[in-house]
Amino acid sequence: MGLFDTLLGRTKPVKANLDALFALPTAALTLQSAGGLVTSGHAGVCWKPPSGQGSEDLQTEISQLVGEGFTETKDSFGYGWLLLHEPALDDLVTHAHMANTTLTEAGWGPQLLCSVFGFVPGPDASDDAKPFSLVYLYKRGTFYPFAPTDAQKERRDTELELRIRTMLGVDLPVEPDLARWFPMWDLPVK
Amino acid sequence: MALSHNIKGDRGLTTRMLMTGFFLVVLYAVLIGVLFFFLKSLVLILVIAFGLLFCQYFFSDKIAMYAMHAKEVTPEQAPELHGVIDRLCALADMPKPRVAIAQTDVPNAFATGRSPKAAVVCATSGLLRRLDEPEIEAVLAHEISHVAHRDVAVMTIASGLGMIAGLLTRVMFFSEMFGGGGRGNNNQSGGQAAMIEMVVMLVSIVVYFVSFLLTMALSRYRELAADRSGALLIGRPSQLASALVKISGEMGRIPTKDLRAAEPFNAFFFVPAVAGQNAQDQGRGQGGGGGFSFGSLFRTHPTLERRLAQLDALEHQLGQAD
Numbered sequence: 001m002g003l004f005d006t007l008l009g010r011t012k013p014v015k016a017n018l019d020a021l022f023a024l025p026t027a028a029l030t031l032q033s034a035g036g037l038v039t040s041g042h043a044g045v046c047w048k049p050p051s052g053q054g055s056e057d058l059q060t061e062i063s064q065l066v067g068e069g070f071t072e073t074k075d076s077f078g079y080g081w082l083l084l085h086e087p088a089l090d091d092l093v094t095h096a097h098m099a100n101t102t103l104t105e106a107g108w109g110p111q112l113l114c115s116v117f118g119f120v121p122g123p124d125a126s127d128d129a130k131p132f133s134l135v136y137l138y139k140r141g142t143f144y145p146f147a148p149t150d151a152q153k154e155r156r157d158t159e160l161e162l163r164i165r166t167m168l169g170v171d172l173p174v175e176p177d178l179a180r181w182f183p184m185w186d187l188p189v190k
Numbered sequence: 191m192a193l194s195h196n197i198k199g200d201r202g203l204t205t206r207m208l209m210t211g212f213f214l215v216v217l218y219a220v221l222i223g224v225l226f227f228f229l230k231s232l233v234l235i236l237v238i239a240f241g242l243l244f245c246q247y248f249f250s251d252k253i254a255m256y257a258m259h260a261k262e263v264t265p266e267q268a269p270e271l272h273g274v275i276d277r278l279c280a281l282a283d284m285p286k287p288r289v290a291i292a293q294t295d296v297p298n299a300f301a302t303g304r305s306p307k308a309a310v311v312c313a314t315s316g317l318l319r320r321l322d323e324p325e326i327e328a329v330l331a332h333e334i335s336h337v338a339h340r341d342v343a344v345m346t347i348a349s350g351l352g353m354i355a356g357l358l359t360r361v362m363f364f365s366e367m368f369g370g371g372g373r374g375n376n377n378q379s380g381g382q383a384a385m386i387e388m389v390v391m392l393v394s395i396v397v398y399f400v401s402f403l404l405t406m407a408l409s410r411y412r413e414l415a416a417d418r419s420g421a422l423l424i425g426r427p428s429q430l431a432s433a434l435v436k437i438s439g440e441m442g443r444i445p446t447k448d449l450r451a452a453e454p455f456n457a458f459f460f461v462p463a464v465a466g467q468n469a470q471d472q473g474r475g476q477g478g479g480g481g482f483s484f485g486s487l488f489r490t491h492p493t494l495e496r497r498l499a500q501l502d503a504l505e506h507q508l509g510q511a512d
Contacts, residue, residue, distance in 0.1 A: 046450075077450035114449065135449070154319055158441045178440055182449035 018100050020141045020173050021093055024117065024134070027143075027172040028089050034167045036125030037132075039089040040118030044189035045082040045099050046075075047111045061106065066099045073188050079113065081188050092117065100138075112138045116146075116189045130160060133187060134172075142175035143168075151185045223387075223394075239353055247346045251288075251310045254302040260292040260312045271318070274327050275311060278334050282423055287311045287337055291318070295447050297437035301333035302342055309337040317437060319446045324426070325433035332420035332430060339419070341412050348408050352401025409490040417497055418504065427501040427508065434501075438494050 031037040047062075062080070063072060071083040082099055086092045096115050103112060115136040121129035132147035145164040147157040161181065165174050175181060246253070254260075265272040272289055279286045287301070287309035295316040303309035311333045318326065336342075421427035436442065491497075 048450075075450070077448070079450050154446055156444070156446065158320075158436070158444045161444065162440060178443040179445060181444045183446060184449050 018097060018104065018138070020143070021097050021100075021115065021136060023172050024093050024136075024143075025090050027168055028119075030169070030171045031119065031164070031167055032122060035129060035164075036122045037119050037129065037164075038122035039092065040120045040131065040190055041085055041087050041092070042118040042190040043084045043086075043092040043096050044116045044187070045084075045096055045103075046113045046116065046184075047080050047082075047103065047108065048113050049078065049080050050111065062103065062108070066102055069095060070099065075188060076186060083188060089117070109138075114138060114184075116184065116187060118189050130157065132157075132160065132164065133184075133189060135184065137175065137180070140175060140180065142173045144175040144181040146181070146183055148183065148185065148187075154183070154185055156183050223390075240350075243346060243350045243353070246349075247304050247343065250342050250346070251303040251308060254300060255290060255310060255312065258292040258300070258312060258314075259294070260290040260310075262288055262290045262310070270323070271313060271326075274323070274330055275334070278327065278331055278423065282334060282338060284334065284338060287334070291315060295319075295445055297321070297442050299329050299333050301336040303337065304342055304346075305340065306337050311337065316446060320436055320442070321433050324424075324429045325436065328420065328424055328426070328430035328433050329437075331423045332416050335416040335419035335423065336412070339412065339415060341416070344412065345405070345409060348405050349401075352398060352405055406490055410492045413491050414497065414500055417500060421501055421504050425508070427504040431498050431501040431505075434494060434497055 028039060062082070066082060069084065071085075073081045073083060075081060084092055084095050084099075086095060096117075100112060100115070103109065115138075117134045117136070118131065119134065120131045130147060130149075132145050134143050135146050136143050145161040145168075147160045147164075149155045149157045168174055255262075263271070268289065268291060271291070275286060275289055285307055287303065287306070288311070290310055290312040292298075292312055292314045294314045296314055297317040297320050299311070299313045299317055301309060301311045311330060313326070313330070317329065321329065417430060421430045424430075
């Protein structure tokens with residue numbers, strides 16, 4: 001924010017940063033070699049519907065824009081989700097990016113909240129490996145791991161999350177501010 | 191006075207607290223000075239000073255609960271928390287304190303109240319979410335030890351002593367400068383009187399500041415004592431150590447509040463006022479490193495390393511006793 005924005009109390013909507021998504025396939029290779037963790041084949045794009053009349057228009061517009069291959073759903077917070085299912089991570093990333101670009105070009109960029117990519121322990125993972133998600137925050141252009149252990153009690157495995165951060169190292173822009181590693185309980189993405 | 195756990199914070203916060211503490215001191219000294227000038231009565235000043243102390247002492251539970259937005263909970267509302275505290279009180283042979291929960295994501299707990307009978311033990315919802323039951327038990331054992339040690343009373347008296355020290359300095363200076371009881375007719379030589387007044391003010395500030403440092407040091411010692419008794423009460427120092435690691439430093443900073451629920455509050459869709467860089471600094475600040483840091487003078491709690499080292503030593507001793 002510039003000085004004038006501060007003085008006048010203005011904020012500009014942040015543009016979504018989409019490009020960091022393409023760092024994910026490389027980082028996934030690291031996760032696989034370091035911890036035997038592979039993609040679950042599921043991903044989701046989460047967006048915040050605007051209030052009022054525009055909401056339903058956007059809903060239909062989005063379904064028209066992104067076309068086939070997505071499942072639409074709404075969560076308990078009223079956020080919209082586009083769910084994808086592809087066996088390969090590359091395809092997931094490409095599809096998620098495609099959906100994002102379409103939405104951004106249609107002017108819905110500021111409504112994008114995050115993309116979530118599911119990961120599960122692969123065949124050569126250690127026994128105590130657990131599934132987790134990588135959440136990509138558009139506004140920050142960063143990723144963070146989220147490993148819920150008990151969504152009902154809203155518990156997360158912070159130890160595992162910090163381990164994943166260490167594994168990812170420099171391959172992925174990981175959100176440096178831990179206070180922004182917000183959980184997403186009842187994720188529709190597996 | 192909230193005897194709460196140390197959440198290792200960012201440097202900015204430490205600075206702010208330091209400044210707050212310093213200005214509080216100055217404020218107190220100025221207040222006393224002004225009272226002295228206008229009231230000219232030592233008795234009245236002492237009455238006011240002690241009145242404040244008594245408020246702090248008798249309403250400590252209400253002040254702390256209000257400051258933390260804590261609400262007392264019944265056994266029906268929080269059966270698990272009550273259960274843990276029931277067990278601990280039975281173990282320690284203590285009257286059961288009141289139990290409260292503060293709805294905040296910051297993992298913390300505190301005990302307050304002037305006597306074991308009037309005590310309140312409070313845990314935040316963030317603490318209950320992050321720790322599993324043995325760890326919660328360990329943290330509450332620490333808090334119950336504060337109650338058993340009567341730390342609110344001790345710390346009130348200690349800070350009161352500091353206040354009296356500051357007050358006494360003033361009185362001594364006055365009686366010396368104006369030839370014993372000569373205060374009141376200081377309008378003869380205005381300039382000189384003003385000078386003396388400045389010096390008196392300065393010295394009382396310094397005295398109070400030093401006593402403030404000592405109070406902080408005492409507070410850190412009481413924390414270690416509560417760690418020790420708490421760990422021995424449950425017989426498993428490692429549980430307290432693991433709880434400390436989970437709620438301080440990096441792990442304690444990871445939120446448990448949902449992104450979609452938190453979004454309206456942190457203006458997620460807009461540029462954060464202080465972006466990235468600051469956050470990275472905070473992240474690095476966690477490591478700490480040894481040595482005698484300036485900040486540690488002003489902390490009411492010992493460093494995490496110091497506390498873990500003590501618990502480790504206890505665990506070792508317990509192991510040998512078996």
